[in-house]
Amino acid sequence: MRARAVGILFNPHGEVLLMRRRKEGRVYATLPGGGIEPGETPEGACVREMLEEVNLVVEVIREVLTLENLGNSEHYFLTRLLSGEMRLGDGPEGVRHSDENWYSPEWVPLRRLDEVNLVPEGVRGLVREVGEGG
Template sequence: MRARSAGIVFNDQGEVLLILRRKAGREYATLPGGGIEEGETPAEACAREVLEEVNLTVDVGPEVLVLDNLGNHEHYFLTRHARGEMRLGDGPEGTVRQSEENHYAPQWVALDRLDAVNLLPQQARALVRGLAPAQDDKEVEQ
């Protein structure tokens, strides 16, 4: 079983950062993450993978889910204080793996659009909604 780690990253507007994927004719989305390297903790892998995939430095918070999924033992962490310019990072997704057949596109997605995105694994959708920061009630201008 392969060990993976992923981060749940929200911006100030309460949008979640997803990697929109197109691979082998399928379209889906994932949370930024990837394999845990030898000698690395799941939390360290989360921070490294977010930086490699989407060019953001994050503070890794609590582990919020561990699951076995498609031959992977996956760790999910809530992150805080994302810093940097969000874009496809300098890791293998942006430098080696990116092609017409294997496409990666990081994007901020509003929570009310989550149902329109094929977010995998299936548990991620409820997890993201449950962890979303509360948005301050905005006063209606009259």
């Protein structure tokens, strides 16, 4: 296990970017992010992971939360879009994508956030708070 960096990105319509997943029969969503590589800063990992997972170049605005999840530190960053077209990126998720291990990035309106099985559950309130200007 290693530390993770996670990006929170909103579009001008008030929607947050989530990665929908289907794995081992479970359907859920996560915020885009992944492991911090040796020698990499959490901010740098966030930028890299957003490009690898969802094909978007972002900049980090600020860290909004660090939490312990299953024994790992997770760094959550509010990000701003610089460029790119949202799609499944060319990183590990794109390579592993299959009918059994499925990834789909999508924009979800904040008002529909409760309809999504977002994991970890504790970030739902954070996403809502940050999205509403907190």
